[in-house]
Amino acid sequence: MFYGILLSLQKKDMNPFTLRYSPKYFCDRENEIKYLNDNLVNGLNTLVHSPRRLGKSALILHLFHKLEAEKSFETIYIDLFATQNLQDLTKQFGEALLKKYHGRNLLNGVKKLFKGLHASLSFSMDGSPQLDLGITGTQVNLSLNRLFDYLGSRNKKIVVAFDEFQELASYPEKAEAVLRTFIQRMDNVFFIFSGSSDHILQNMFYSAKQPFFQSSESIAIQKISNPEYAAFIKHCFESFNTKITDDAVAHILDFTETHTYYTQVICNQAFYRSGKTVELDKAFEITGNYIENRKIDYLGIYNLLPENQKNVITAIAKEGSIKKPSAVDFLIKHKLPSSSSTLQALNALVGKEMVYRANEGYKVYDVFFMRFLERYF
Ligand SMILES: Nc1ncnc2c1ncn2[C@@H]1O[C@H](COP(=O)(O)OP(=O)(O)OP(=O)(O)O)[C@@H](O)[C@H]1O
Ligand SMILES: [Mg+2]
Structure with a gap:
């Protein structure tokens, strides 16, 4: 009895549909993990790309979790999102190596990694260490050299x-x-x-003029399959002694188009906004309320668009996806102007990353924004 209480997870304890990577509540991606693992074992570098929020970062973290558990590779993850130059990259890289290899004695680590260079350590408000690099120009290259040399000297298999x-x-x-x-x-x-997978990355790896041309294997991350995601959602609910019906799951996956981030957000809501069982009507209520609550934000975004772009993005949202945006029947159905001004508006929307080109045609990038447009216009 006592153990039973300890072992059974309670709904109030946590939400399995986290928006941060969690090894315990991670759905599928077995083929992708195997592919990346095989490439590493065979000494190949890999480019991982996909539209936003499908799960690239989480996939890499999951692979790293597995590699660390198996002790087959040492792993170093560097997020370049906020970097603007090589100095920033060197700082991120340096901080990652410090935390990984010198976590017990950071000051000593700085001395070892950046000996003779202007580097010191400070601590941010939350206590996390930050590397201060007073380096420019050739010193940046020298520091990078040190960091790579350090990895080389470890005589271990490492993946960065x-x-x-x-x-x-x-x-x-x-x-x-x-x-x-x-x-x-x-x-x-x-x-x-x-x-x-935008044109910048394409250009970096597929243009013969660029240094990284054909330097890596490549994988385009796709959506998680509908049956895999459905089984995962049901399993997560059941782990907490709750239940979600098949048709409720089907509605959620239809609403989110099985796009990972949007599915996680809606399931997170469904998990904590419901009682013991989530049935179809509850699932509809949850998706409807979610869009209702985001209405003001999305209206703000919509109102910033020129009239022509408003009409084109609304038409795409209503269609779900459109292969030939200049086709006469599409233009007539949605009362759009000439094909040339529709294409001009479309290109502007693609440039703003509000619309993207998927295999099935042009789509609204943000699934919730698509549902908002569909619902209110
Ligand atoms: N296989 C998975 N199982 C459960 N949750 C996942 C899975 N993959 C990703 N997620 C969650 O989905 C969300 C989006 O994933 P992630 O940030 O990895 O996407 P991304 O492709 O790196 O996005 P971006 O292009 O914006 O960097 C995150 O909240 C993440 O925790
Ligand atoms: Mg990412």
Whole structure:
């Protein structure tokens, strides 16, 4: 009895549909993990790309969790999202190595990694260590050299993931060329590059003029399959002694188009806004209320668009996806102007990352925004 109470998870304890990576509540991705693992074992670097919020970062963290558990590779994850130049990259890289290899004595770590260079340590409000690098120009290259040398000297198999790798393209330096030189030199360190599949990343890896041209294997992350996601959702509810019916799950996955982030958000709501069982009417109430609550935000975004773009994005939302946006029947059905001004508006929306080109045609990027447009216009 006593153990029973300890072991059975209570709904109030936590929500399994976290919006942060959690190894315990991670859905599927077995093929992708195997592919990445095989590449590492065979000494190949990999580019991981997909539209936003499908689960690239979580996939890499899950792979790293597995590799660390197996002790087959040491893993280093570097998020380049907020970086603007090679110095920022070096700082992120340095901080990652400090935490990983010198967590017990950070000051000593700084001395070891950046000996003779202007580097010191400070602590942010939440107590996390921050590296202060007073380096510019050639010293940046020297510091990077030290960091890669350090990894080389470990004589262990190491995998480094650079997430949001497309940021490099906007650095003022020839960062890709610099990094490529270091990367090619390593024989115990393998790399995963990750980012959203926009034209910047495409250009970095598929243009013959660029340093990273054909330097890696590549995988485009797709949506998790509907049956896998449905089974995962049911399992999560059951782990907490609650239940969700098949048709409620089907409605949620239909509403979110099985896009990972949106599914997690709605399931998170369904989990804590319901009692013992979630049935279809409750699922409808949850998705409806969610869009209702976000209405003001989305209206603000919508109102910023020029009239032409408002009409085009609403038409795409109502269609779900559109293969030929200049086709006469689409233009007539949605009372859109000439095909040339519709295409112009479409290109502007693609440029703003509000619409993207998926396999099935042009789609609204943000699934909740799509549902908002569908509902209110
Ligand atoms: N397999 C999974 N199981 C459960 N939750 C997941 C899974 N993959 C991703 N998530 C969750 O979905 C959300 C989006 O995932 P993630 O941030 O990894 O996407 P991303 O492709 O890296 O997005 P971005 O392009 O914006 O960086 C996160 O909240 C993450 O925790
Ligand atoms: Mg990410």
